Amino acid sequence: MSTEPKPGGSLGVAMKRKEDPRFIQGKGRYVDDISLPGMLHLAIVRSPYPHAGITSIDISEAMRVPGVRAVITGKDLEAAGLGWLPTFHGFDKQMVLAIGKVLFQYQEVAAVFAESRGAAADGAEAVHVEYAPLPVVTDPFAARTDQVILRPDREKKTNHIYHWEVGDKDATARALRTSPRRISQRIWFQRCHPAPLEPCGCVAQFDAMGRLQFYVTSQAPHVYRTALAIVTGIAEDKIHVISPDIGGGFGNKVPVYPGYVCAIVGALKLGRPVKWIESRTENLTSTGFARDYHMDVEIGATDDGRMTALHVATTADHGAFDAAADPTKYPAGMFGIVTGSYDVPAAHAEVDAYFTNKAPGGIAYRCSFRVTEASYAIERAMDILADELRMDPVEVRRKNFVRKDQFPYQSRLGFTYDSGDYQKALDVALEKIGYTELLKEQTAKRLRGELMGIGFSTFTEVVGAGPSKHFDILGIKMFDSAEIRIHPTGAGIVRTGTKSQGQGHETTWAQIVAEELGLDPQNIMVEEGDTDTAPYGLGTYASRSTPVAGGAIAMAARRVREKAKKVAAHLLEVGEADVEWQDYKFQVKGVPAKSVTMKEVAFAAYTNMSQNEPGLEASYYYDPPNMTFPSGCYVAVVDVDRETGEVKVRRFLAVDDCGIIINPLIVEGQIHGGLTEGFAIAFMQEIQYDSDGNNLNTNFTDYLLPTSLETPHWETAKVTTPSPHHPIGAKGVGESPNVGSPAAFVNAVIDALSPLGVRHLDMPITRDKVWRAIRAAEAKTALA
Amino acid sequence: MKIHVTINGAAYERDVEPRTLLVHFLRDDCGQTGTHVGCDTSSCGCCVVVVDGDRAVKSCTMFAVQADGREIRTVEGLADGGTLHPLQQAFWDQHGLQCGYCTPGMLLTAYALLKHNPAPTDADIREGLAGNLCRCTGYQNIVKSVQQAAGTLGHPSAATA
Numbered sequence: 009m010s011t012e013p014k015p016g017g018s019l020g021v022a023m024k025r026k027e028d029p030r031f032i033q034g035k036g037r038y039v040d041d042i043s044l045p046g047m048l049h050l051a052i053v054r055s056p057y058p059h060a061g062i063t064s065i066d067i068s069e070a071m072r073v074p075g076v077r078a079v080i081t082g083k084d085l086e087a088a089g090l091g092w093l094p095t096f097h098g099f100d101k102q103m104v105l106a107i108g109k110v111l112f113q114y115q116e117v118a119a120v121f122a123e124s125r126g127a128a129a130d131g132a133e134a135v136h137v138e139y140a141p142l143p144v145v146t147d148p149f150a151a152r153t154d155q156v157i158l159r160p161d162r163e164k165k166t167n168h169i170y171h172w173e174v175g176d177k178d179a180t181a182r183a184l185r186t187s188p189r190r191i192s193q194r195i196w197f198q199r200c201h202p203a204p205l206e207p208c209g210c211v212a213q214f215d216a217m218g219r220l221q222f223y224v225t226s227q228a229p230h231v232y233r234t235a236l237a238i239v240t241g242i243a244e245d246k247i248h249v250i251s252p253d254i255g256g257g258f259g260n261k262v263p264v265y266p267g268y269v270c271a272i273v274g275a276l277k278l279g280r281p282v283k284w285i286e287s288r289t290e291n292l293t294s295t296g297f298a299r300d301y302h303m304d305v306e307i308g309a310t311d312d313g314r315m316t317a318l319h320v321a322t323t324a325d326h327g328a329f330d331a332a333a334d335p336t337k338y339p340a341g342m343f344g345i346v347t348g349s350y351d352v353p354a355a356h357a358e359v360d361a362y363f364t365n366k367a368p369g370g371i372a373y374r375c376s377f378r379v380t381e382a383s384y385a386i387e388r389a390m391d392i393l394a395d396e397l398r399m400d401p402v403e404v405r406r407k408n409f410v411r412k413d414q415f416p417y418q419s420r421l422g423f424t425y426d427s428g429d430y431q432k433a434l435d436v437a438l439e440k441i442g443y444t445e446l447l448k449e450q451t452a453k454r455l456r457g458e459l460m461g462i463g464f465s466t467f468t469e470v471v472g473a474g475p476s477k478h479f480d481i482l483g484i485k486m487f488d489s490a491e492i493r494i495h496p497t498g499a500g501i502v503r504t505g506t507k508s509q510g511q512g513h514e515t516t517w518a519q520i521v522a523e524e525l526g527l528d529p530q531n532i533m534v535e536e537g538d539t540d541t542a543p544y545g546l547g548t549y550a551s552r553s554t555p556v557a558g559g560a561i562a563m564a565a566r567r568v569r570e571k572a573k574k575v576a577a578h579l580l581e582v583g584e585a586d587v588e589w590q591d592y593k594f595q596v597k598g599v600p601a602k603s604v605t606m607k608e609v610a611f612a613a614y615t616n617m618s619q620n621e622p623g624l625e626a627s628y629y630y631d632p633p634n635m636t637f638p639s640g641c642y643v644a645v646v647d648v649d650r651e652t653g654e655v656k657v658r659r660f661l662a663v664d665d666c667g668i669i670i671n672p673l674i675v676e677g678q679i680h681g682g683l684t685e686g687f688a689i690a691f692m693q694e695i696q697y698d699s700d701g702n703n704l705n706t707n708f709t710d711y712l713l714p715t716s717l718e719t720p721h722w723e724t725a726k727v728t729t730p731s732p733h734h735p736i737g738a739k740g741v742g743e744s745p746n747v748g749s750p751a752a753f754v755n756a757v758i759d760a761l762s763p764l765g766v767r768h769l770d771m772p773i774t775r776d777k778v779w780r781a782i783r784a785a786e787a788k789t790a791l792a
Numbered sequence: 793m794k795i796h797v798t799i800n801g802a803a804y805e806r807d808v809e810p811r812t813l814l815v816h817f818l819r820d821d822c823g824q825t826g827t828h829v830g831c832d833t834s835s836c837g838c839c840v841v842v843v844d845g846d847r848a849v850k851s852c853t854m855f856a857v858q859a860d861g862r863e864i865r866t867v868e869g870l871a872d873g874g875t876l877h878p879l880q881q882a883f884w885d886q887h888g889l890q891c892g893y894c895t896p897g898m899l900l901t902a903y904a905l906l907k908h909n910p911a912p913t914d915a916d917i918r919e920g921l922a923g924n925l926c927r928c929t930g931y932q933n934i935v936k937s938v939q940q941a942a943g944t945l946g947h948p949s950a951a952t953a
Contacts, residue, residue, distance in 0.1 A: 031889055031892030031895050032889065032899065288830065681927070685927070715921075715922045
């Protein structure tokens with residue numbers, strides 16, 4: 009594997025990251041590193057109650073705390089027309105600071121501005137709020153009864169937010185009815201949280217010209233600018249959004265949060281910069297949670313394991329406001345990917361979402377909008393089907409795979425899969441993991457009563473939103489953009505509408521430009537996150553950076569090349585039609601000896617351009633023709649301790665197909681990280697609420713992130729089917745491991761427990777849960 | 793309260809509130825923002841610094857006044873002029889970081905680890921870094937990075953465990 013970048017031939021090189029020198033020297037610039045003269049600090053008063061009327065708010069003591077400069081409440085904001093914030097997909101609105109009542113524990117109630125972090129915290133302590141508790145609804149199935157209406161502010165007096173469905177309902181019902189074999193299982197993907205290590209935060213300042221300078225942890229800076237213009241009424245040219253270095257996002261930094269609005273209001277009202285940095289507790293309790301889908305999955309099949317129908321009915325818990333950041337036309341995101349890698353003749357999926365007294369969200373946590381939920385449901389259900397049929401889960405999958413010759417494949421739920429080779433990925437995985445030997449070992453162990461499991465997940469995801477025909481956020485189509493300038497010496501800069509949060513864009517974007525133009529990636533600077541300089545784009549989430557912005561970069565570079573070709577023709581003293589781009593150089597057609605490099609052409613573009621337009625730059629707004637469909641085959645091997653319920657992940661292999669790889673080092677790093685997040689979700693993470701609506705996982709001692717000790721060793725391999733419609737054939741990879749791995753872990757544990765008759769357990773698969781399942785099974789055997 | 797602290801070899805004299813945490817003193821009073829804050833419960837390790845030469849300390853677990861008269865090394869003090877410390881070089885070479893937020897704490901923890909155990913096994917490294925959370929890398933490349941640095945510092949890698 010080559011690690012040395014060179015002019016041209018940059019694609020597929022495991023180049024070391026260009027952004028790293030600043031991070032390893034403590035010179036990254038994260039939002040909390042920004043300190044402006046005269047800056048005030050904002051602390052937020054939060055509700056201890058999950059559902060309560062606000063009787064009174066007394067700020068008098070807080071105003072007497074030394075250093076406190078102002079306190080604002082929901083009423084103040086409402087008077088200024090800023091009481092509510094539209095959520096991104098436009099179906100709901102969210103209180104900035106509570107107006108009249110609170111709807112979840114830790115909801116924002118008042119904002120305190122003070123001279124220091126400490127004074128702001130002291131001030132927040134001294135705000136006295138009286139609450140009149142109201143009945144609490146924490147269960148979406150209870151919310152469904154509408155006995156307590158949580159959102160009387162809405163026109164329809166119901167907790168039901170929306171019904172969404174896709175597929176042929178009648179045909180699916182018929183096929184299920186007539187199928188010789190059927191399984192059904194309620195599968196819950198628990199509420200979890202992206203929890204990037206850097207919490208959310210911002211610094212808001214109105215500069216000498218009255219222009220808002222807004223530094224913020226945003227995965228989508230341009231969308232923020234437009235949203236802020238709409239919410240605040242400030243003209244969009246008077247808003248400058250700067251996303252500095254971001255310490256992980258994973259979807260958590262897509263929505264606009266109340267703290268941001270409060271900081272801006274404070275900066276305007278007080279005429280001084282305001283910083284708001286949330287605490288970890290605030291992050292876990294009030295910013296975008298993920299998942300919380302209760303999925304009733306039914307599969308019909310023939311006796312020999314051919315699927316005949318799939319039906320999934322989901323009850324979704326959205327919390328107090330519908331703040332899911334889904335594309336407008338897709339309230340349940342890309343849940344239609346629930347048919348996965350399988351050619352199911354009849355399918356129907358439906359989602360009903362409800363309000364509860366929990367934090368708002370439902371964001372796309374390291375996944376392309378509900379793809380993880382869908383993928384988990386089908387991959388878990390395939391194992392249940394295999395169990396029902398007494399078949400090897402590998403064989404059931406193989407029987408139902410979309411075949412290589414079926415691509416582009418039209419799924420029953422509306423997607424056109426671009427490319428894939430699921431059989432091959434499975435074959436690679438079986439060979440690498442040594443499946444035959446593992447099965448032998450398992451058989452021997454089962455005879456001895458030992459619990460060993462092998463779990464598969466052969467997932468397909470849909471990423472790269474997306475074609476403007478279907479996808480928008482707040483009405484803005486989900487294209488992305490790139491602008492490239494090549495300087496006289498052959499160095500250059502590329503700017504995009506995306507924003508890296510650790511994905512390594514400063515390296516991969518340079519590699520794409522270098523590949524397309526035959527330049528040195530070390531001398532292609534990448535700039536993102538500044539709305540004054542970057543072209544408009546929808547940002548980085550949903551694995552859309554490479555599928556969408558990556559396409560824009562390649563296309564912009566090709567425009568640069570077209571322009572350069574004219575100058576090359578002048579230098580080569582031939583007509584443009586006689587010039588061709590070959591081996592990263594312009595040459596006279598068929599005469600390799602007569603050639604000029606892009607570097608030479610770049611210099612000429614500024615010094616000797618003849619009749620051509622001077623300069624060498626181009627931009628491109630890329631509207632992708634389709635989504636991309638990364639896929640993979642993941643295998644987990646686990647040992648379960650029968651006495652303690654402890655699960656040990658002995659091996660984990662990820663075979664990924666993300667199309668053409670730009671930088672294998674970065675791709676592998678993304679896979680390691682995503683698998684670790686999937687591991688955490690499978691075994692340790694859940695945002696739990698008790699029946700009184702108390703959040704029980706408010707910090708890292710209760711909401712666990714895996715450490716270096718628990719995290720398994722990851723094995724990786726690849727299969728490559730280029731995306732036929734993407735300019736460089738790439739599909740995106742950052743989310744695959746988080747989407748695909750939870751099912752592999754759970755399937756492995758259930759496989760280990762299957763001799764005891766256990767067919768399903770919901771995540772997180774804690775030791776306690778496993779221990780109870782084993783004891784229950786043993787008790788049942790003893791009785792029998 | 794007035795305190796004297798040596799940070800990366802430079803003397804700092806500041807008047808601080810007794811409740812000021814060392815991490816906030818470093819960041820807010822001394823402008824050393826390489827040390828990060830990732831939690832409220834001393835769980836994440838983003839704020840680890842080295843105190844008095846070889847002790848890795850979560851700087852959110854120490855008050856600034858407790859650092860009075862002590863020597864603190866932060867990520868800003870790892871490189872020797874223009875030359876990266878072998879740990880920094882190794883994290884870069886082995887792709888031991890992504891978003892970079894945990895990196896300073898990881899580097900300082902690993903720095904103290906190698907002072908105490910110059911030839912660690914992979915298991916030693918995993919144990920030594922267990923108080924530092926990383927959300928991006930899955931730790932595998934971090935372990936490789938620390939191994940590389942151990943090698944560069946003159947102690948060939950012990951048998952991996």
